[in-house]
Amino acid sequence: MPGPTSPHQTTAAAASLPASAHDGVTAPIAPGDVPHDVGGFSFPGLAHASRALRDAGRPKVLVVMGVSGSGKSTLAGELSFALRWPLVEGDSLHPQANILKMSTGVPLTDADRQPWLEDIGRVVRDWIDSDTCGVITCSSLKRRYRDTISGGNTRVCFVYVKGAQADIAPRLNRRTGHFMPSTMLDSQFAALEEPGEDECVLSVDVRASRDSLTKATLDALDGLTA
Template identity: 55%
Template sequence: MKTIVVVMGVSGSGKTTVASLLAERLGCAFRDGDDLHPRENVEKMKSGTPLTDADRLPWLQAIGRQIDAWRERGEAGVVTCSALKRIYRDIIVGGRRDVSLVYLKGIQALIHGRLQARTSHFMPVGLLDSQFATLQEPAEDERPIVVDIGLEPARIVGEIVRRLAERPSR
């Protein structure tokens, strides 16, 4: 079985940047979880309305299907997902012991500045507070790799690769 990684964190934590670089470094597929959102979710977020758990369910299930497709084909892959709550991570990672969770952790002020500088994303800065309010950091039993987003993306990727290599084979 090949490595499958879910890169999680609030909007603006660098998920897409880090995950795409990680996939390149691992020589595997990359999928931006935002591309799997139903159109209604994107429109809701653009209007500044936070998503409900019911809104997120079809999106999380689509990410889970992507992960399972890679697993069934014996392929490696990296996918992004905010995965803010434990119940969301249970859907996309759950009992899949061959899937690694990477949490991009950062302080709200740093992420707020990043979101203000971003122009091409549907997530408005105003929803960052709701993301932090919703965030349940991964527990130790989820076996997360936690990385500080204050580092440069290449260093973050290097740290993730190093820590993935240290994990016992499953």
């Protein structure tokens, strides 16, 4: 069972930040550029805390979610580094069959994802049970996936890197050395169920630069009541 001592896990200090994370193809926006609209959703800044998250207060576990190429791994690395919380890359928990399937451009089914989501949920639960904080990446595209991961625990916050397909596709096209082909983005958006205000979610704007996104996320988390 993967847990905080899993070989997939890196310590915060060892978290490697992809050097290519600054290769945005759209002009980055700054925290002052408010309000703006992302895919039909207005943000009062670069980050928006859902009602449920504001009610729950500061989380112990961050699950960085979003479609492939939205910048989950990049943001998760930054958050892990800044918070000194351990980091688990959710992709490393996929069964080999899933990696092979995605590599050949075939979207995963709910059944394919189930064991992977359960493993991610176990990592999260191990952290909660051992009173440890942590950061993990997982696309978490559907509400029931998020429920599997969080187990309904309101100390688990989904940091949703939210954006329009037009902003994410160029990044995915430019990314190299990853098993996920850019042709999968349509199916990722088709599967995506937007988190609701009743879910513990901090939505952040995909168009922001890496530094702005990290700062906006940390500021928003800081702004929650303890």
